[in-house]
Amino acid sequence: MKKVTIAPLLSVIGTLSIYLTSFILAKESKDLFGEFSSFIFLINIFMASAGMSVDLQIIRNEVRKVESDNSKEYIKLGLLFNIVLSILYALIVFFQSGSSFVLSSLLILMQFWVIYVSGVLQAKNKFLEMSVVINLANVIRLVSVYILLKLQIIPSVNSIVLLYVIIHVLFVISLVAKYKKYFYGFSDFFEKIKLERRQVFNIATISMAPLLNMIIYQFSVVVLSINHSSSELAEYTLALTIITGIYYFPSLLVNRYALAKLLSIDKDNYDRSFVFRYAVLVVIFLLFAYNLVPFFINFMFEGYLLSIEYIKLMLFACFFRLFSIPLGACLNVEEKSNAKIMIMALIALINVSFNIILIPDYGFVSAIYISIITEILLLMSYILLFRK
Incomplete structure (x- = not known):
């Protein structure tokens, strides 16, 4: 019971970290915050579908006691989807603002693995560990941005983007090291995806929900940033x-x-x-x-x-x-x-x-x-x- 109680608290702390980072930048400079908002709202649209609902599929298997575990197939499909998503995002930001933010496309790939591990932990009722996985990187980002602003080391949004990429890459590496039993061999990703066409269609449509949701309430920022x-x-x-x-x-x-x-x-x-x-x-x-x-x-x-x-x-x-x-x-x-x-x-x-x-x-x-x-x-x- 104690772990279940602490888990939502950690989620609140992690979520607050996201908003506190934005508030710190807003207090620092309107121009800096406006430019950061243009970046973060656009990438959030893509990162919303980065998990490709792999966590939902794993939880469904657990709740309905599915006999055959298709987790590996979900991961292969999700990875393929995220590569396409990352390339699309990279092309958009390249034509919108040059090569400055292209490196941030790595954040989309990193988010997929975070969602996957959190889904496995949620299916196993390990809510405390799940909350740590989901929220720790957000807290690290907040602390890092705050310290670097105090030291006046962040001159532009480009520095923040680079900082975010470094944090997320190192964080995913640590997840692989800790939860390696949940990951499959590198060669497995080159095998043919063993899912029926109907299953692929269902997974693809469900995974579009977060993307569509973000478009509904954040696309206005993309248009406003142009005008x-x-x-x-x-x-x-x-x-x-x-x-x-x-x-x-x-x-x-x-x-x-x-x-x-x-x-x-x-x-x-x-x-x-x-x-x-x-x-x-x-x-x-x-x-x-x-x-x-x-x-x-x-x-x-x-x-x-x-x-x-x-x-x-x-x-x-x-x-x-x-x-x-x-x-x-x-x-x-x-x-x-x-x-x-x-x-x-x-x-x-x-x-x-x-x-x-x-x-x-x-x-x-x-x-x-x-x-x-x-x-x-x-x-x-x-x-x-x-x-x-």
Whole structure:
């Protein structure tokens, strides 16, 4: 029980480390933070699918007591997918900003192995070790950035990117050394993938969910970074970073500690009173955030007045997101997962189209209204699919 209790606490610490790193950079310089945001929001879109849901596949095998273990096949498919994903990301950043951030494509490959090990540990109910694997690199990044800023050794975002790559490469090497029994031989990766076409299709569609999810609420930063300066972008991304943190914690708890339970829920098997209590808590929480967050921004950051106006609008999108997170997890069953992906793909397409069309003329506020509309559409679609 003690280990289960400590594990979520470690996840909170690791997640806070991500946001504290951004907050430290925001206090240091608006230009530095704006440029960092342009980098981190773009790579997050790709890293979201880096795990290719390999952790979900391993957990499914464990929960359903599958006779044949296809973990090796999942890894080979995931590695192939991540190589393609890394090359695509490298090409995008090369044409967007030259060769400066190309090396960061290694972060996508490293993330795959982190997700794989965490999935194995979660399937074995080793929640404490899983939390360490998921979060330790984030804490190391925070401490490293803080120290180097204090020593005035970080002159640009390029230095941060290099630091991140070094940390993650060394971290994955340490994972291989500690959990080598979970890894397969190098030659195994050159064998033919022994999965049926239907299985490959199902895995590929499920793994697209995190990518589509990140596109829905972070693609606006990619478009805004093209049309606005780093200083202007900083005020928007500070608000988006805070709002992301607000609903990241429920998502973290759902996917790391309640996934097996949520996968067993269907339209005829759920606690309606719990749904009502959850809705009340969401409303109270958002009212609290609406009044507290502006005070936090004024107290912590100088020159970010527009962030307050942005975040007040973003909280409306957050309301719908806090309901779609657990509901979306319930839809990750095989009968509905493909339909869920199709819904997300359609919503993502609408979001991307509106962002490309409206942001150049209407700027930051239009990006927020687009987020609200797409979050409403996503939740309504999830509800219809759940009741089907």
